[in-house]
Amino acid sequence: VADGPRTLLGIDIGGTKVAAAVATDDGSVRSFGRIPTLVEQGPDATIGRIVELARSVLAEAGVTVDDLAGVGVGCGGPLDPVAGVIHDPPGLAGWHAIPLVARLEAAFGIPVHLDNDANAAALGEHRFGAGRGCTDVLYVTVSTGVGGGAVLGGRLHQGANASAAEIGHTSVDIHGRRCTCGRRGCLEAYASGTAIAARAREGLLSGRSSSLADVPGAPAAIRAEHVAFHAAAGDALAGEVWDEAIEVLGEGIANAINTFDPQVVVLGGGVTNAGEQLIGPVRRIATAGAFHPPGASVEVVLAALGERVGVLGAVAVALAAIDGPAGGAGAVAPHARATVGNDA
């Protein structure tokens, strides 16, 4: 396969489920499988079943480990991508200093490359999705939490502690709502699925009248998608919670546009399943708030890879590592620099 497409294995490890896929370096998925994480069984058991899952998707694609150009893994952080070690992610209780890369390399016999799930998704959307062909891509995940990854000048920007692009913990209201990180006014304190649901519950518990009370199991069972649905249907409480989440998210992305000056901001994660109800107003607030040239030129769009962002992100992690900062078609294109006032 010297001149043909390269074949890779991508593994996406979440707190609820693990997915794996065999894909070619153009993003075509040849096989896909998913298992529950069963985190309560501990990391040894889960890693054992991850290896089984990998062998099963390899068999389904009709390839062996020897056919692979690389193996990539995306996992919830914090983790150390260089040492390949997982450090107690919130969703993976008991994964304390787990040398995941060494364990998987021992099982597969070839190098394995690791990054956190937001960085993996950023690389995946950059290489295969909504950021394809761009050199400067900010990916924002709006899910249980709010996270991000930034591809700058064609390369993932990791930062000194592999903690860059944590835009969920940038504040747009230092007198605002307390975040789990201890600060006030972080994007995650308003726009995460957890925060949206919590604020709706707080509203109900404070005695507000709302159609959200009709959600079966309310208030405990209320989730962000209920808030989006009831906001769209005209409920006042749901509308307030949703609109404030959108405002904070849009203003935070405006900050990120003035900081990174990306060509495209890609939004993914469960909360973005609201689609146009989310991306329309976020785009409007973010581009209006940003400085003129970047705000006028940037695209603010939904992720393109959908449910496959995890495994294709993992594949992109492997490709970025294999091709290196100087390799890969389009991976290190020079920064695109339009003229100032390019829309004047």
Add this chain to the structure above:
Amino acid sequence: VADGPRTLLGIDIGGTKVAAAVATDDGSVRSFGRIPTLVEQGPDATIGRIVELARSVLAEAGVTVDDLAGVGVGCGGPLDPVAGVIHDPPGLAGWHAIPLVARLEAAFGIPVHLDNDANAAALGEHRFGAGRGCTDVLYVTVSTGVGGGAVLGGRLHQGANASAAEIGHTSVDIHGRRCTCGRRGCLEAYASGTAIAARAREGLLSGRSSSLADVPGAPAAIRAEHVAFHAAAGDALAGEVWDEAIEVLGEGIANAINTFDPQVVVLGGGVTNAGEQLIGPVRRIATAGAFHPPGASVEVVLAALGERVGVLGAVAVALAAIDGPAGGAGAVAPHARATVGNDA
């Protein structure tokens, strides 16, 4: 001089004065000169006098244009660093679409490299100053306005419109004070020298009792350094204005730490002449607000180049352009990535 140090010419163009220096590529300044900009005479006259100034510092250093490895220019933005054109900077009235690089290249006969003053300062502090030896450096200038430049992975991050690292126009209080850019709560609306002075004046004009009233020519003549001085002396109004400026600046830098995960944040510009009165509390707020690994590892320090940051930044602009993204000792070291929890 094939193996010796390279000699460069650096030119720093501001609204009040223009400075030029001949320096070697280790940052040693061999000659230095400064003239008033006299912006009211128009760009043609100023550019003519810039060329004269350059010839005079070359003569003083005992070199000719033929001895130069490059010429770099830092100038207030907006400007287009690729086309080499100045686009109406606030401090340079009448500099509308001025092809500065072409004009200087015609005068000198060798390539000239241009960037905005904040990016130039970031490159200068990265190569010669407080960010020396680091791969990820955020430079923040706190002056008439608040601006910045980011060296990431050893390279200046320009962004899609050469507008990256505009952290002066990131908001930390979307319900806060209106900024000149139209948003609310931007760093520039609180922490710029202009904003600090304006808020003190507003306080006096609202009838607040304050020792700032004793400043000769108050309230019109009040400047940020008066506010710093009277705050240190215990004046309540000056203290409130200063403390809020510091809080907003520190929180904005906390956001930038979570965004860039830099090894070092370098603060320069006139307002930072307050020294420890500024950097101490800004460091405390910024590192406490940031996520743990980056907040614990990042250094937040004052700029090291002082009044020479402009000309040495311009020299660094030339060196970055000449050496390219893949050249120059230490210019493209891989991202330094410490382990997560490196201070545990």
